[in-house]
Amino acid sequence: MNKLxxxxxxxxxxxxxxxxxxxxxxxxxxxxxxxxxxxxxxMSQIEAMLTSTIRR
Numbered sequence: 001m002n003k004l005x006x007x008x009x010x011x012x013x014x015x016x017x018x019x020x021x022x023x024x025x026x027x028x029x030x031x032x033x034x035x036x037x038x039x040x041x042x043m044s045q046i047e048a049m050l051t052s053t054i055r056r
Contacts, residue, residue, distance in 0.1 A: 016024070
């Protein structure tokens with residue numbers, strides 16, 4: 001990330017209220033949970049595909 005982007009993000013972050021920060025934190029936690037669920041689902045699909053290929 002370039003320096004200008006980092007500085008802009010810092011200015012934005014410093015201007016947020018405590019409630020906004022908590023809200024963003026929760027939003028990121030939920031997104032991370034969804035991403036993990038999607039990844040586990042994809043890994044299960046790949047495992048099933050590999051298992052069926054090996055059995056042939």
